[in-house]
Amino acid sequence: MKKDAFSIIGQSLPKIDAWAKVVGETRFADDLVMSRMAHGKLLRSPHPHALIKRIDTTRARALPGVYAVITGRDLPRVKFGILPVSQDEEALCVEKVRMVGDAVAAVAAIDEETAERATELIDVEYEPLRPLMSIEDSLAHPEVRIHEYGDRPNVHKAVALQFGDVEAAFAAADLVREDVFFFEGNTHLPMEQHAAVAQWGADGKLTLWSSTQTPHYVHRLLAKILDVPQAHIRVVAAPVGGGFGGKLDPFAHEIAACKLSQLTGRPVKITLTREEVFYVHRGRHPVLMWIKTGFRKDGAITGMHFRSWLDGGAYGSYGVASTFYTGALQTVTYKIPVYKFEGARVFTNKPPCGPKRGHGTPQPRFAMECQIDKAAEHLGLDPADMRRRNLAEPFVKTANHLTVTTIGLGECIDRVVEASGWRQKRGHLGPGRGIGIACSSYLTGAGTAIYWNDMPHSGVVVRADRSGLVAVLCGATDIGQGSDSILAYLVAEVLGIEPKEIRVHPADTDLTPVDLGSYSSRVTLMAGNAAIQAAERLREKIFEAVARKLEVAPDRLVAADRRVFVDGDAERGVDFAQGVVLAESMFGVLAFPGSYAPPKRAGKYKGGGVGPSPCYSYSACVAEVEVDRDTGQVTPTEIWIAHDVGRALNPVLVEGQVEGSVYMGLGEVLMEEQVFRKGVHKIPSLLEYKSPTTLETPEIHTILVEGADPEGPFGAKEAGQGPLLPVIPAVANAVYDAVGVRIDETPITPEKVTKAMEGKRHGKPGRVGPERLPVFTFPEPRVVESAFGQPADRITERPFSS
Amino acid sequence: MKMLLTLRINGEERDVFAAPHKTLLEVLREDLNLTGTKHGCELGECGTCTVLADGLPVLSCLALPVECQGREIKTVEGMARGGELHPLQRAFVELGAAQCGYCTPGILLTAEALLGDNPTPTRDAVKRALAGNLCRCTGYSKILDAVELAALRMRRDGSLPQLLGEVQPKASRADIKVDYE
Numbered sequence: 001m002k003k004d005a006f007s008i009i010g011q012s013l014p015k016i017d018a019w020a021k022v023v024g025e026t027r028f029a030d031d032l033v034m035s036r037m038a039h040g041k042l043l044r045s046p047h048p049h050a051l052i053k054r055i056d057t058t059r060a061r062a063l064p065g066v067y068a069v070i071t072g073r074d075l076p077r078v079k080f081g082i083l084p085v086s087q088d089e090e091a092l093c094v095e096k097v098r099m100v101g102d103a104v105a106a107v108a109a110i111d112e113e114t115a116e117r118a119t120e121l122i123d124v125e126y127e128p129l130r131p132l133m134s135i136e137d138s139l140a141h142p143e144v145r146i147h148e149y150g151d152r153p154n155v156h157k158a159v160a161l162q163f164g165d166v167e168a169a170f171a172a173a174d175l176v177r178e179d180v181f182f183f184e185g186n187t188h189l190p191m192e193q194h195a196a197v198a199q200w201g202a203d204g205k206l207t208l209w210s211s212t213q214t215p216h217y218v219h220r221l222l223a224k225i226l227d228v229p230q231a232h233i234r235v236v237a238a239p240v241g242g243g244f245g246g247k248l249d250p251f252a253h254e255i256a257a258c259k260l261s262q263l264t265g266r267p268v269k270i271t272l273t274r275e276e277v278f279y280v281h282r283g284r285h286p287v288l289m290w291i292k293t294g295f296r297k298d299g300a301i302t303g304m305h306f307r308s309w310l311d312g313g314a315y316g317s318y319g320v321a322s323t324f325y326t327g328a329l330q331t332v333t334y335k336i337p338v339y340k341f342e343g344a345r346v347f348t349n350k351p352p353c354g355p356k357r358g359h360g361t362p363q364p365r366f367a368m369e370c371q372i373d374k375a376a377e378h379l380g381l382d383p384a385d386m387r388r389r390n391l392a393e394p395f396v397k398t399a400n401h402l403t404v405t406t407i408g409l410g411e412c413i414d415r416v417v418e419a420s421g422w423r424q425k426r427g428h429l430g431p432g433r434g435i436g437i438a439c440s441s442y443l444t445g446a447g448t449a450i451y452w453n454d455m456p457h458s459g460v461v462v463r464a465d466r467s468g469l470v471a472v473l474c475g476a477t478d479i480g481q482g483s484d485s486i487l488a489y490l491v492a493e494v495l496g497i498e499p500k501e502i503r504v505h506p507a508d509t510d511l512t513p514v515d516l517g518s519y520s521s522r523v524t525l526m527a528g529n530a531a532i533q534a535a536e537r538l539r540e541k542i543f544e545a546v547a548r549k550l551e552v553a554p555d556r557l558v559a560a561d562r563r564v565f566v567d568g569d570a571e572r573g574v575d576f577a578q579g580v581v582l583a584e585s586m587f588g589v590l591a592f593p594g595s596y597a598p599p600k601r602a603g604k605y606k607g608g609g610v611g612p613s614p615c616y617s618y619s620a621c622v623a624e625v626e627v628d629r630d631t632g633q634v635t636p637t638e639i640w641i642a643h644d645v646g647r648a649l650n651p652v653l654v655e656g657q658v659e660g661s662v663y664m665g666l667g668e669v670l671m672e673e674q675v676f677r678k679g680v681h682k683i684p685s686l687l688e689y690k691s692p693t694t695l696e697t698p699e700i701h702t703i704l705v706e707g708a709d710p711e712g713p714f715g716a717k718e719a720g721q722g723p724l725l726p727v728i729p730a731v732a733n734a735v736y737d738a739v740g741v742r743i744d745e746t747p748i749t750p751e752k753v754t755k756a757m758e759g760k761r762h763g764k765p766g767r768v769g770p771e772r773l774p775v776f777t778f779p780e781p782r783v784v785e786s787a788f789g790q791p792a793d794r795i796t797e798r799p800f801s802s
Numbered sequence: 803m804k805m806l807l808t809l810r811i812n813g814e815e816r817d818v819f820a821a822p823h824k825t826l827l828e829v830l831r832e833d834l835n836l837t838g839t840k841h842g843c844e845l846g847e848c849g850t851c852t853v854l855a856d857g858l859p860v861l862s863c864l865a866l867p868v869e870c871q872g873r874e875i876k877t878v879e880g881m882a883r884g885g886e887l888h889p890l891q892r893a894f895v896e897l898g899a900a901q902c903g904y905c906t907p908g909i910l911l912t913a914e915a916l917l918g919d920n921p922t923p924t925r926d927a928v929k930r931a932l933a934g935n936l937c938r939c940t941g942y943s944k945i946l947d948a949v950e951l952a953a954l955r956m957r958r959d960g961s962l963p964q965l966l967g968e969v970q971p972k973a974s975r976a977d978i979k980v981d982y983e
Contacts, residue, residue, distance in 0.1 A: 014895045021903030022891040022910065024838020024878035031837035191842045191850055191904040191938055241840070241904030242938050274843045480902025480939050652898040656944055660901065663941030686843035686936070694929040694942045702943075 012652035015485040029195035029211040029238035040270035041115035045097035048131035048349035048679035059121040065114040086316025091255035098314035101279025106256035146347040164338030164786030169303025173294025182745035183363035186672035187283035192241020195271035198257035214517030237507035243479035245355035278684035282354030286311040287363040299386035303338040310345040315352035325360025328611030331398035339399040342778040369438035369729030397787040401603030408644025412620035415642040420622040434738025438729035442722030445522030447612030456595035458526035459513025462534040463591035468577030475515035483523040494535035496559030521718030528713030534594030545582035595800035614711035618644040621726035632753030642703035646717035657719040665727030744769025812880030827862035838878040849935030852908035878907035899948035901939035
């Protein structure tokens with residue numbers, strides 16, 4: 001047994017919660033039932049924009065079976081939001097509603113049906129205001145303000161950053177392209193509707209069980225929203241039935257359940273309907289984009305200028321971060337020596353947008369990778385070769401001061417080119433068939449917390465006792481990606497035991513150390529590193545105790561096969577459980593913390609906090625499609641995707657993340673859209689919101705590329721979000737290869753394809769996409785020197801690492 | 803107004819006193835505490851609430867219990883025999899076919915009905931059978947693989963091979979270049 005050989009890592013083991021999930025044992029939030037539990041319902045606004053003149057709850061209160069009815073006036077008058085800079089939400093609106101679906105009142109009753117009937121008996125008098133339903137609308141009507149705050153009327157945030165002289169870069173280019181793209185909004189559509197159960201005990205302490213990806217942020221914000229000390233609140237994360245970013249904010253139903261529980265003295269459960277989930281949203285921002293890039297003849301990029309306009313919806317949510325993300329990661333895939341970014345997020349009277357898988361980066365990635373395809377054609381280059389030649393360098397900084405570590409993108413490109421038969425197929429697939437390529441990169445965890453602080457981003461406690469059982473306590477939430485299992489594998493690897501001997505407990509703010517949440521692909525890396533540290537501290541004590549018994553030096557011991565023994569002499573040792581007994585006898589209670597915070601590498605400029613990450617994953621995708629030349633229907637026939645994951649801690653789980661990402665990307669590029677008509681959501685149901693079934697999902701060929709990254713736990717990088725990004729432009733580029741038309745906006749529907757083909761037949765450019773840009777002057781850019789090519793900061797400087 | 807219903811669920815007779823307009827989904831979850839059956843859309847589109855009635859998949863959010871009296875209802879809780887998993891459940895565990903696990907009960911039961919009807923389905927037939935069950939996590943690949951594996955094992959007449967031994971992940975893995983530590 002060598003010290004550097006793995007026994008658990010790299011194995012395709014079942015997830016630790018898989019058995020419970022296949023027999024129906026897993027208790028999701030809506031499966032929780034408590035004695036005396038009341039059922040809650042929210043009354044939501046039917047108007048996109050209106051003043052609330054009066055709310056009369058008399059008739060609802062009189063309905064038999066109703067325990068309590070509340071409005072916003074029953075809650076502390078404080079606004080909240082997930083980001084400290086956007087405190088603009090109310091659980092129950094008091095004076096004004098800003099979208100169809102804003103909650104205005106809540107009921108607790110003996111059952112759900114009675115609660116729903118009671119909401120219908122609440123009389124609300126509204127004074128409708130002009131709804132602003134698009135970026136253009138909101139900018140054209142500054143006199144109608146959705147919020148009183150923001151950088152300008154109806155402009156939530158406008159930012160401008162410049163890293164070096166882009167105009168000089170364009171002057172030095174052989175080809176300068178300007179292109180315009182639009183990415184339609186779409187939603188997460190987790191199969192589980194959000195649910196929460198609140199119990200405000202007679203001792204004045206509150207417990208909330210919720211399907212949330214961020215129990216810590218909910219805990220923090222509930223204290224503010226309810227005006228109760230955080231120490232009196234406990235948040236327990238239920239297993240999440242799909243998140244994808246849709247369960248990252250504190251929501252009205254969670255807050256209303258708490259208040260109703262306080263008033264009724266009963267546990268209160270509120271489960272959203274599918275229609276409500278569409279209103280809660282926080283999904284993909286619709287983004288209009290203009291991109292100007294200079295290319296040399298060999299395809300090298302001389303500089304890039306990127307502008308984005310985000311349709312933010314009615315509230316801030318994560319929007320400021322989303323805005324920066326539409327400009328942050330362009331620089332980490334290819335060499336871009338100078339870069340300028342301008343972005344603006346505009347309020348509209350629609351459900352608020354926020355983070356969906358890839359948070360703010362799939363939109364610009366679509367624009368950029370389609371533009372590169374166009375440039376390659378213009379320059380007479382193979383799009384795969386052009387990308388391959390201009391890859392970013394590992395262990396250097398980008399123009400916008402992001403530190404990149406390992407890059408497996410070159411191998412990713414080679415592998416998908418080879419596996420797909422790219423060279424034989426491109427241009428030779430025959431009428432109506434095409435092939436396209438695109439690349440991408442994504443964060444492995446956001447390098448900065450949502451609120452600035454010097455504490456760990458992730459904490460883990462590993463404890464063991466004489467029973468031989470090892471418990472892992474961590475505030476992270478498993479949303480189906482398998483993060484609890486990853487923690488078990490890592491601890492098992494360090495301690496030389498099996499995952500079955502480890503229990504990973506759900507996030508519970510009373511019991512588990514803080515982890516910031518399941519977002520930005522951060523859990524495997526951050527909680528994983530913390531878990532390794534905690535397990536190593538435990539192992540050190542066990543080694544010390546076993547060493548004394550065996551009369552050897554502790555550094556001669558290894559832990560493997562559920563034993564602790566002298567390296568090279570397996571007979572000389574003890575069972576793991578006996579080792580724990582020896583350590584407990586020697587040191588007392590065995591519980592060890594691990595803490596992780598990312599290296600502090602944020603660029604020293606305002607906005608520099610969005611984009612840094614300990615390391616970045618890379619993906620390359622080749623898509624093959626068939627386009628029906630009569631109907632315009634695009635059918636993806638095969639997808640090849642290679643993903644640089646650093647190290648696959650469990651290959652089957654990594655493949656699952658990659659395949660799920662590909663699937664979601666296909667939905668976004670071909671059919672999914674969150675759209676509105678006359679102020680109303682056109683499709684708030686699964687009947688009309690189209691998403692791919694088994695029949696629309698092609699065979700996906702997954703290739704994992706490994707090259708251990710020094711930042712990741714045993715070298716691992718993220719897998720759950722990055723592989724979504726290249727799928728969308730790869731399909732768009734394949735459609736061009738198939739039928740010679742450019743669809744520069746998502747989704748690529750049959751209507752758009754036939755329209756572009758029709759246009760082409762009549763001598764017009766074969767393109768469908770945005771035709772104009774908003775009249776908008778961005779602020780003067782913050783000018784920062786480009787950090788392109790500078791060596792990476794030293795990697796070892798990480799808080800809490802020793 | 804409530805009525806007495808007698809349902810046969812997972813091989814047991816159960817008496818339920820429930821309003822006649824309650825759906826089978828609601829009665830299973832709320833009156834019988836069989837919460838393994840999930841809800842996803844409330845209008846018969848997503849397949850999440852699928853149960854079997856006399857071996858055929860039924861969307862429990864659209865079914866009325868009063869119509870189900872005298873039929874053999876099976877939910878996910880009825881798939882395992884004692885402590886032994888159904889081959890489909892076991893394959894889902896081994897191949898990572900359940901991510902969040904929310905759609906899993908409906909998919910397992912739909913697949914069980916398929917294999918009851920056609921023990922040797924092609925991949926296309928599996929796709930067609932599961933086309934009414936949405937999964938937002940997996941991209942379906944692992945689910946299709948798991949159904950195929952279960953079908954294979956069931957054809958071998960119960961002699962189940964050892965866990966994981968015969969199944970290798972499909973991903974090809976490059977050599978690890980950088981040594982950790």
